[in-house]
Amino acid sequence: MIVVLKQNANKDQLENLKSWLTNMNLGIHMSEGTNTTIMGLIGDTSCVDIDLLMALEIVADVKRIQEPYKCANRKFHPKNTVISVGETKIGDGNFMLIAGPCSVESREQICSIAESVKQSGANILRGGAFKPRTSPYAFQGLKGEGIELLLEAKKETGLPIVSEVMDLSQLPLFEEVDIIQVGARNMQNFALLKELGMIKKPILLKRGLANTIQELLMSAEYIMSGGNEEVILCERGVRTFETSTRNTLDLSAIPVIKELSHLPVVVDPSHATGIARFVHPMSLAAVAAGTDGLIIEVHNHPSAALCDGQQSVTPEAFDKLSREITQLLALIKEFDTQ
Amino acid sequence: MIVVLKQNANKDQLENLKSWLTNMNLGIHMSEGTNTTIMGLIGDTSCVDIDLLMALEIVADVKRIQEPYKCANRKFHPKNTVISVGETKIGDGNFMLIAGPCSVESREQICSIAESVKQSGANILRGGAFKPRTSPYAFQGLKGEGIELLLEAKKETGLPIVSEVMDLSQLPLFEEVDIIQVGARNMQNFALLKELGMIKKPILLKRGLANTIQELLMSAEYIMSGGNEEVILCERGVRTFETSTRNTLDLSAIPVIKELSHLPVVVDPSHATGIARFVHPMSLAAVAAGTDGLIIEVHNHPSAALCDGQQSVTPEAFDKLSREITQLLALIKEFDTQ
């Protein structure tokens, strides 16, 4: 961590700062230039509150050199994390294909889609029971009943399930859910993250619409520092000025995250683009960029979906896509060994 | 609402769509052009799920003409809302000056700041008990104890208090808090918004870092449609590529919101800029742009604040600012009557 001091910094305040830092077991290197004096902090600075330093009268600027996260940091955990869900694995070369409807609507709907995506190669079933909707007048999901129906589909097909929790009061309903999803709008719901750090279940953590990759890793750190190290990160598009897609899918987040962290990362092209016909090319692109998994919305009657129907592909389209993904994964793996 | 149909839309599907819309008591005007056929929907379209329409195979595009919110819409409530908090009012010419520390740290700290800002003209005391922090290793607030201390400061000074709730499980602690704040990161925590719609207490709703004004009004709609119509909107900066301030304060949101909605709007220049020395000019600018209130961080020892110290002004700076605000408000009021 680099602390840039103001010109003519008060000597006493400087001494106070130095002894405070020394008490935190940090080494200090002073470097005096013509216009600026710089303090280099040596040691574990992840606990230093950067805002507190910035607030000091004698400080002009503070720049981090080390990342402020530890559990999620590849520097301290060089090996890729592998997370197991039933017989399925994700990470370090294991690919997870998650598919299912935006919302669970009925027993028949969820079971038939589950059966269909399983046939096509999906190894996890997704389905929304609690739906975060911008409008209070829009369909909000079947809630507890939706979870029940998902569990039935799981029983019938053997597919593990993932579903989104919107508030920690809903957690008891998720006992048999295999992976708990934290939606983009809840990425910085810190009360929820802390609670999820205390359970033993993989968490699918979606990047917020206006959050940086570092903030995504800090949210993972919230969960991991509580003891739950099974976090799957999810890129699902960020908000920009572009309006032809719902959000702008940031695929470079994949190699960036893989460099910074050991956690697996998946991509959600359905929510990112918001348009079914762009799901196919963006899924292939994500695989080529090195994603560890995909989460794709599939609906048997796209035009009647109760929510987000425009971003759901048909079972037929998913089947073709899934076969292509398999071939592409094989080619990419070949590249890595060349 | 305008529905743009695809070329050569299937006749049967078109008839289905028409009868579905007619059943919702909407009138339909068809308009056939050379390349496109357009359907104009007449009536109350706020309940029409735009995603559902977009999902239909025969639909190319849907454009809203009416706003999707009703309770928060000035069209249906032309008169400015006035919200009373104790003897203080906000809206329709009543100005609310909220001040206090980022975090409550001790009895002595909160009471002395409360006394000081009251002397300087603040009519509401702010103070964080539950602190949303990006890092799990940063100070998270005194929580319940912080609320207790705020209540003591209220008792001593008579100032009503506002504090942020981070999760609905914390709500019981807020019984005697006068205004409940929803932070930017929780603007779309819909479970929390719904719960706040069922209590009788003003809500200070902050705009999310990447949320549009329409989304802010939709979140207000969540609260209002539940029965609680006392919502104060807060502009606190949006995220852009600019790095010289923490966020970019969008002051044009003030006249835009005042046109679209009857709700009062306040500005938080402390969080928006993140830098104490920019709070002064941006506060004056907000007043000139027509804000109904300001929420300003004040700290007696800025360099020792446990969080966000760099954005807190000193009691002396606040006193000068408060006097200037009073003079500026008088001048702006004079302009309006000229």
Place this chain on the structure above:
Amino acid sequence: MIVVLKQNANKDQLENLKSWLTNMNLGIHMSEGTNTTIMGLIGDTSCVDIDLLMALEIVADVKRIQEPYKCANRKFHPKNTVISVGETKIGDGNFMLIAGPCSVESREQICSIAESVKQSGANILRGGAFKPRTSPYAFQGLKGEGIELLLEAKKETGLPIVSEVMDLSQLPLFEEVDIIQVGARNMQNFALLKELGMIKKPILLKRGLANTIQELLMSAEYIMSGGNEEVILCERGVRTFETSTRNTLDLSAIPVIKELSHLPVVVDPSHATGIARFVHPMSLAAVAAGTDGLIIEVHNHPSAALCDGQQSVTPEAFDKLSREITQLLALIKEFDTQ
């Protein structure tokens, strides 16, 4: 085009508007709702100045249904454009691999890189002679001499060349350059675009850092409406709040552009990410998303490049990448025929 009228619009002004529109050979459909009256304009609205309409006192809002571009619009030119540069083609299944250094530095440098990338499969040589640099103190390119050296490399290797023009006064120097590049910062340099519309040479038009896809197509329209229909569009990242990459590469722009336009589109992963080690995965991702070409910075001594060295891959890395691109293209082509 949909014109939303204000409530209680003045009758005379409305009649004036109607006759003005009728004179432009546009049909008008009126649709009166309870709160709003809407006017649907039928016919060729690409010449209607949307700002002019918006300025009218009786108009509340205007929404385009048709795209404001014609020459670049797939609706009017359903077949993919194919552009030939020497023996190389781009578009409709023809892939263009452009490679070379950020800046031309010396005869030896450009010729050896040209030879090397040719061996690796590049079919166009890139090299900057005029360099747009944020700082006036940074290296600005060899200018005219740089173009000369590029032409020598072209002569030696037979590779066609592409280079960036920064101002129309430089155009005479580009007579023997095969493709003229318009940089992101010049995407809306309309004086330059108009001039390029009058020459007969392919133009590589880069998307601006904060420009929408529609604006990119409008800039292409400037060139095409002047008579030069050989425009290659280039996605090179947009500016967001994310800081771990220089810009955020918007790969969904590829399928979006292919739907809206018949023009070929290439991707520049070097400038988008700004970091050499992310060029490889993002190149493969772009191919998987359907790009018609790539433009990649290659440098023989990356650590000594006079500009943007950090985003240049080595000849060895490029060779491996090029072979993988060939294999990936073959697989993607196979997918399309399945």
Place this chain on the structure above:
Amino acid sequence: MIVVLKQNANKDQLENLKSWLTNMNLGIHMSEGTNTTIMGLIGDTSCVDIDLLMALEIVADVKRIQEPYKCANRKFHPKNTVISVGETKIGDGNFMLIAGPCSVESREQICSIAESVKQSGANILRGGAFKPRTSPYAFQGLKGEGIELLLEAKKETGLPIVSEVMDLSQLPLFEEVDIIQVGARNMQNFALLKELGMIKKPILLKRGLANTIQELLMSAEYIMSGGNEEVILCERGVRTFETSTRNTLDLSAIPVIKELSHLPVVVDPSHATGIARFVHPMSLAAVAAGTDGLIIEVHNHPSAALCDGQQSVTPEAFDKLSREITQLLALIKEFDTQ
């Protein structure tokens, strides 16, 4: 400047780097931590090419401590710059009120508006002759004839004039224009900026839609390093995801620029909001935030303006606004002396 070295950096390369830096007259302070080694560069680093450093194999990161601009930097020019245009001054307490139509349309139009805004207190006349328009089919300005008409209005009213140049080939037409405007889309047209550095005339430099304040100052540096130190900076809104205004006016840019630079800064609320009725509140807000001037579009028949009519206020509205600005300026000046 801080150079963060990679772990286990090659010793020879490190020695090469050190001698290269020493040759640039920079001092070097090494600081070795447990995980990272940091190099502090002491001296004038404005000429160090940050990209070149970043490109070195042994370098992990580079962070600037000093600003990369000198001529525009307040550190080296503590006193506010004052620019004189005829009898009008701007900067250091001198306020410049620029008004006029978006486009010059006719002799009668420009002269009558000029007369009107002069009566209302404007001290500079603006008017577009060359109009940058997104669409090639939109009105592009009267060009040379427009400049002629502006000069006639200048002669009649005595008001100095400002108009936008779009390309350096147009410069000869601007000989009698008092202030030359560089539009937002040309902020990084470096060929144009260099040329403007060689003339003796104030330049009004608009911030680009997606440019940082530092980049704006770097563009000013291009002009100033050429010898022309009379640069007026202009904030005119940046592009965000918000759609209720054309752009998002960044008023905090005013205090930020005033801290970083000695140059005067003006605000253009007309282009920023794009909506005439928001010009009034945002003008007052800009004055309260400390702007040195305003540039406001005024049109005598707003509904017939050939371009951007929706953002032009009427002469009556401008007259009221101008009187309020005068009163507000007096109050703000009073605050500064309190």
